[in-house]
Amino acid sequence: MGRVNSGALLWVSVPGPELGPEDRRFLETIDPASVVIFRENVRSPGQVRELILAIRESCPSGQVLIAVDQEGGRVARLREGVPVLPPMRTLGKTGDPVRIREAGRELGRALRELGFDVDFAPVLDVDSNPGNPVIGDRAFSSDPLAVGRLAMAFAEGLEAEGIIPCGKHFPGHGDTDLDSHLALPTVQVSREVLENRELVPFREAISAGIPMLMTAHVVYPAWDDLHPATLSRAIVSDLLRERLGYGGLILSDDLLMEAVARNGVANASLSALGAGCDGLLVLRNKEAALKVYETVDRKVREGWPPAIRAIEHREEWMRVNAHRWRGR
Numbered sequence: 001m002g003r004v005n006s007g008a009l010l011w012v013s014v015p016g017p018e019l020g021p022e023d024r025r026f027l028e029t030i031d032p033a034s035v036v037i038f039r040e041n042v043r044s045p046g047q048v049r050e051l052i053l054a055i056r057e058s059c060p061s062g063q064v065l066i067a068v069d070q071e072g073g074r075v076a077r078l079r080e081g082v083p084v085l086p087p088m089r090t091l092g093k094t095g096d097p098v099r100i101r102e103a104g105r106e107l108g109r110a111l112r113e114l115g116f117d118v119d120f121a122p123v124l125d126v127d128s129n130p131g132n133p134v135i136g137d138r139a140f141s142s143d144p145l146a147v148g149r150l151a152m153a154f155a156e157g158l159e160a161e162g163i164i165p166c167g168k169h170f171p172g173h174g175d176t177d178l179d180s181h182l183a184l185p186t187v188q189v190s191r192e193v194l195e196n197r198e199l200v201p202f203r204e205a206i207s208a209g210i211p212m213l214m215t216a217h218v219v220y221p222a223w224d225d226l227h228p229a230t231l232s233r234a235i236v237s238d239l240l241r242e243r244l245g246y247g248g249l250i251l252s253d254d255l256l257m258e259a260v261a262r263n264g265v266a267n268a269s270l271s272a273l274g275a276g277c278d279g280l281l282v283l284r285n286k287e288a289a290l291k292v293y294e295t296v297d298r299k300v301r302e303g304w305p306p307a308i309r310a311i312e313h314r315e316e317w318m319r320v321n322a323h324r325w326r327g328r
Helices: 021-030 045-058 088-094 097-114 144-160 191-207 233-243 265-275 286-301 305-320
Strands: 010-012 034-037 065-068 070-072 164-170 212-215 224-228 249-254 279-281
Touching (some): 010 286, 021 045, 034 045, 070 097, 088 097, 088 144, 164 249, 224 233, 233 265, 249 305, 265 286
Parallel strands (some): 034 065
């Protein structure tokens, strides 16, 4: 395998609208798979372009992907230089995949012009719990079939303009009543309900070839009563990889969220790799990201199979999916 870049498993962020010397050293050290842009990184469209160019210059491999959470509605890190989209529930009520695909294209075109590669969208969660504090109007519909059809229309629009879509949050965050940023939710429904509701949009997305999926920090006792999905081999490897046949890149949600960080972010990172994740999101905390990098790098040098598998799978994914975005 030659010299291995352990940072290729990390998705990180930087703290401000421009790179200082410490930020450049951070990126040079880790050489991450991706840098995720947040609201605090944004002042103007021109400034975002300059920041993205500086990030690319600071990552030695030249393979860094620039990502953003730009769904529409309340989840929108960018306010200028991109179309202002309503919540996906509003688009979903039109029931019009052509209109939704065009909305994805317009957003994808603007993101590409700014220099982005990845959008953490579409949401594939079903709007199944009116009291859900974190999904709600971010979902396209309460009808699982409609979610899959309309979400993938949005994804197709993004891809048509060279932006990689990342569906979320596998295997479904729609029926939770807690915010996984703050606590560990549990979905207490039967396997039959999960199969016929939560998994329906993900099956559609997998069938359509979605290149990335992000996991949920949620416990599903019907599949695994001990571990949230991100840390569950039964869900990530056995269900998503083996039974559903997903071959794309699997990202953890942010490993600093309270739902999974209670035993330390380094432990969470190893558990996520052990479960079968390919990418580890460690965001808005450079010290934590460096700790995860050091932990993962040590495991790679020891030849730990889950870490080696994830690196090899990402390398293959980058090779196979290079056509999905316009290289520079």
